[in-house]
Amino acid sequence: MADPQGIEEKAPPLSFTQWLICFTAAMGFAFDIFALLVLPLILRPALMELGGLKPGTDAFGAWAGRMFFIPAFAGGIFGLLGGYLTDRLGRRRILVWSILLYAFSAFASGFATTPMMLLVLRCMTFVGVSVEFVAAVAWLAELFPHPKQREAVLGYTQAFSSLGGIMAAFANGLAVKWALSLPAISIPSWLHLGGHIGDPNAAWRYTLIAGFIPAIPLIIIRPFLPESPAWRLKKLSGTMRRPSIGQLFAPKLLRTTLVTTIIFACSYGAAFGAIQQIPQIVPGLPEVKAQVAGKKPLEQKQIEQRMASDVTKVQEMGGLVGRVLLAVLAIYIVSRQKLLRLFQVPGLILTPIVFGFCAVKGLTLLNIGIFFVGLCTVAQFSFWGNYLPRVYPVHLRGTGESFAANIGGRMIGTLFAWVSSHIAVMPWVPGGSPPLKMAYTAAGVGFAVYLVGFLMSFFLPEPPLRQVEE
Numbered sequence: 513m514a515d516p517q518g519i520e521e522k523a524p525p526l527s528f529t530q531w532l533i534c535f536t537a538a539m540g541f542a543f544d545i546f547a548l549l550v551l552p553l554i555l556r557p558a559l560m561e562l563g564g565l566k567p568g569t570d571a572f573g574a575w576a577g578r579m580f581f582i583p584a585f586a587g588g589i590f591g592l593l594g595g596y597l598t599d600r601l602g603r604r605r606i607l608v609w610s611i612l613l614y615a616f617s618a619f620a621s622g623f624a625t626t627p628m629m630l631l632v633l634r635c636m637t638f639v640g641v642s643v644e645f646v647a648a649v650a651w652l653a654e655l656f657p658h659p660k661q662r663e664a665v666l667g668y669t670q671a672f673s674s675l676g677g678i679m680a681a682f683a684n685g686l687a688v689k690w691a692l693s694l695p696a697i698s699i700p701s702w703l704h705l706g707g708h709i710g711d712p713n714a715a716w717r718y719t720l721i722a723g724f725i726p727a728i729p730l731i732i733i734r735p736f737l738p739e740s741p742a743w744r745l746k747k748l749s750g751t752m753r754r755p756s757i758g759q760l761f762a763p764k765l766l767r768t769t770l771v772t773t774i775i776f777a778c779s780y781g782a783a784f785g786a787i788q789q790i791p792q793i794v795p796g797l798p799e800v801k802a803q804v805a806g807k808k809p810l811e812q813k814q815i816e817q818r819m820a821s822d823v824t825k826v827q828e829m830g831g832l833v834g835r836v837l838l839a840v841l842a843i844y845i846v847s848r849q850k851l852l853r854l855f856q857v858p859g860l861i862l863t864p865i866v867f868g869f870c871a872v873k874g875l876t877l878l879n880i881g882i883f884f885v886g887l888c889t890v891a892q893f894s895f896w897g898n899y900l901p902r903v904y905p906v907h908l909r910g911t912g913e914s915f916a917a918n919i920g921g922r923m924i925g926t927l928f929a930w931v932s933s934h935i936a937v938m939p940w941v942p943g944g945s946p947p948l949k950m951a952y953t954a955a956g957v958g959f960a961v962y963l964v965g966f967l968m969s970f971f972l973p974e975p976p977l978r979q980v981e982e
Contacts, residue, residue, distance in 0.1 A: 523661035532736055533655060534665060537648045538672035539729065540611050544641040545676035546683075547618045547723045549828075551634065552788040553684045553821060554716035555579060557813060561710050563627045567792070568946035573937045575627055580784065580929035582631060583638035588923030591642025592757070595914020598643075599755040599907055602747070603651035603740045606910075610647060611730055614640025618723025623697060625708055637723070642922050645897075646914040653901030653909070654740035660843055663898055667839025670894040674832035677890075681825040683722045687715035688817050694718060715817065742906050753907040760908070760915055768903050769912065771971045772896070773920035775852075778965030779892040780925020782859065785932045786867055786958030787827060787889060789950050790882065791820040792936075793867075796947025799875040819875070823882060830883035831890030838891040842898050849972050852895055856969060859888030860962040868955035872948055885958075896921075902975035932957050 526534070555576060559565045565572040598606045617636035624630035652669065656662040687694075696712035711717075746752040760769040794800055795816045803819070804812040834855065845851045866881030896917065904912035935941060936953040943949035 523658040529736065529738065530655070532733060533652070533738070534669055536730065536733060536737060537652055537669045540607065540644050540648050541670050542672040542676035542679065543723060543725065544614060544644050545673040546680045547614050547637050547641055549677045549680045549788070550684065550719050550723065551579060552791045553680060553817070553824065554719050556791060557714065557716045557817065558630060559627065561714060562624065562630060568937065570937060573933050577930035577933045579631060579634060580933065581927055583634040584922050584926035586635040587638030587642035588918040590639040591646065591918030591922055592914050594643030595646045595910040595918065596755055596757070598647045598650055598910030598914070603647050603654070603743060603910070604737050606643060607647035607651055608730065608737070610640045610643035612727055614644065615724050615727035619721050622717040622721035623709070638922065642918045645917055646910055649897045649901055649913055650909045651740055654742040654906070655738070663842045664839065666898045667835070667842050667894055670897045671832060671835035671839055673893065674828050674835050674890055677828035677831060678825055680719070681821045681828055684715065684719045685818060685821040687718040688814055688821065691715040691718060746906060755908050755911045757911060757915065760912055765904070765912070767971065768973050769915060771968055771973070772900065772916040775965045775968050775972065776896055776916045776920035777924035778961040778968070779889065779896070780921040781928040781961035782863065782889045782958050784926045785928030785961060786863060786954035787882070787885060788929060789932055789954045790823050790827065792950045793871050793947050793954065794820040794823055796872070796945055796951065797875050797878065823879060826879045827882040827886035830886030834887035834891030835894045837887070838894045848899055848974055849969055852892065852969050852972065853966065855888045855891045855895070856962065856966045859885065860959070860966055862888065863958035863962055864955045867951050867958060871951040871954070899975065903973065928957055928961060
């Protein structure tokens, strides 16, 4: 049977170094999503402890919006700079430092004493995550030049992102269960920055601290990681052109830049405007209300966190299946438009149904629905990792990927978490209680961004069959 990518030769087996590269990239992808997805899980208890804020109030909604949007804005701006530096200084160097940045800032977040301190550290985490994705995708695309092998490596290593989401849910679940048995968290008084640790055994703190894990193996294996041969050859030969953001808007790349940025924003908009609001929605489910009835406030909080974590695990399992499915289909489906719409169309239909009906009727229906919404939405993140390296030349690859991912995804897309948080407290939103109002809000926001993304997919340029170097 003919090779769908237009190449007949068989891909060479992976060497030990290439397996090490795949491991490093997979770890990076897993823990950058871990670092991002812990926020919805810990936001509610963190704000209640750090700021004494009550869910459903304007003050809580304002801080929740800041926690979602301001770090995303910082990640977008500095992530764009990171993409430029990836083209200027090399893929490996930027990749390693970005992973170390978000690992250490995630660890420090567990010691936050005020909402502002947590916000600053979340900004640093987002910067590291935003840069890591761009550097890792460009690095992998150039280290594996064989088309089918490249598609497989990009697809399967990105699938570990969903493991990161699952690990976040499990870490939060374990922290909730064992928090009182773990060592109390304390810091010197001069580091309190105007606040104090109110609950030294808070589960949300241990969940954040777990984000330090990827830094440990990275420090050990960093000397064995090679630089991208394509980037290194051009740099040493003096043929590397200087990248610039302006080149992204040249006539040849204008359509690619605009369309990928808009659809990328919609992919993230569905995740942050709808899916990541699950922890705010779960407390309103009939089964959860029944379990917390008559319990003390601390017990109520623990039950709500545990059940929200369980639903998140189901969603992330769906996301993992979606990423693996995308990795397989990317090898055999030549048209990138068709590949993307295979996930957009069912997501467009399912999202309003799951959040507008399943999320208010019962836990079983929500678990079933969120699995498939997670599958359709999260698979699109892997799509961009496979697509973007093929539409930008080597000297502009990091910058181009960064613009779509960080301006489109991290800045505009994550803004929909802020949109949902603010709409959900409006008096005209139906539902009555904060969880139900958020469920209906998520249904509307999710449908809207899915619809825009689907319509824009018809304008998405098809990349060449072979890897484009210039």
